[in-house]
Amino acid sequence: MITLALSKGRILEDTLPMLKAMGVEPAGDIGRLLRVPTTEPDLQLVIIRPADVPTYVAYGAADIGVTGKDVLMEHGGEGLYEPLDLKIAGCRLSVAQVRDAPALPPHHRLRVATKYPAITQAHFAQRDMQVEMIKLYGSMELAPLVGLADVIVDLVDTGNTLKANGLIETEIITHITARMVVNKAAMKTKHAAIKHWLARFAEAVEARA
Ligand code: PRT
Ligand code: MG
Numbered sequence: 001m002i003t004l005a006l007s008k009g010r011i012l013e014d015t016l017p018m019l020k021a022m023g024v025e026p027a028g029d030i031g032r033l034l035r036v037p038t039t040e041p042d043l044q045l046v047i048i049r050p051a052d053v054p055t056y057v058a059y060g061a062a063d064i065g066v067t068g069k070d071v072l073m074e075h076g077g078e079g080l081y082e083p084l085d086l087k088i089a090g091c092r093l094s095v096a097q098v099r100d101a102p103a104l105p106p107h108h109r110l111r112v113a114t115k116y117p118a119i120t121q122a123h124f125a126q127r128d129m130q131v132e133m134i135k136l137y138g139s140m141e142l143a144p145l146v147g148l149a150d151v152i153v154d155l156v157d158t159g160n161t162l163k164a165n166g167l168i169e170t171e172i173i174t175h176i177t178a179r180m181v182v183n184k185a186a187m188k189t190k191h192a193a194i195k196h197w198l199a200r201f202a203e204a205v206e207a208r209a
């Protein structure tokens with residue numbers, strides 16, 4: 001049996017059609033069940049929050065998983081192989097600020113609100129900037145509007161959310177897509193089965209391209 005951890009939310013919306021194209025469908029109510037059998041006797045799904053996927057897979061509670069590159073970069077990826085870019089749920093991780101924000105005084109320590117403190121710290125450190133990190137769990141776009149932060153580091157897709165809130169993207173840190181991850185031990189102990197599923201996902205990625 002192979003357990004595949006899927007990220008609920010927008011990544012799931014892109015992953016289910018991909019599974020369907022591979023001939024795999026959930027055999028149960030995916031909205032209610034957290035563990036769902038599939039039409040493949042040797043594949044079951046667990047449906048969890050994106051940020052929990054690296055943990056489930058690293059501990060071997062799931063053999064393979066799908067989550068965002070943003071989540072993987074923030075997690076660090078320890079205990080995981082990342083063999084495949086699924087090229088779904090694309091977006092970018094960017095720095096944004098209020099349009100027409102006044103220039104900051106020379107030695108001002110930039111206040112950055114983000115859900116991604118590790119990536120953000122590393123990004124500004126590369127620019128020799130020590131920033132004050134404000135960790136948030138959502139609605140980052142609000143922070144600069146109410147004076148909580150000078151800038152945000154957040155995901156952007158169409159840019160509509162930034163625009164609607166009077167914010168502009170000032171820098172792209174990295175482009176993001178959903179990735180397949182594999183437990184390092186399972187890659188050895190369940191090698192054939194995992195190779196099989198990686199190949200099927202790779203075919204589905206090719207077919208979409
Ligand atoms: O449930 P939990 O809170 O744990 O997770 P979540 O709410 O972060 O899950 P969800 O369903 O939003 O999925 C998040 C994952 O989807 C991210 O980790 C990315 O890998 C991927 N993804 C792709 C995105 C976007 N595109 C995206 N646009 N995640 C979030 N957004 C946000 C963006 O920050 C903005 O606030 O969607 C909003 C709309 O974006 P625009 O630019 O199109 O307006
Ligand atoms: Mg959410």
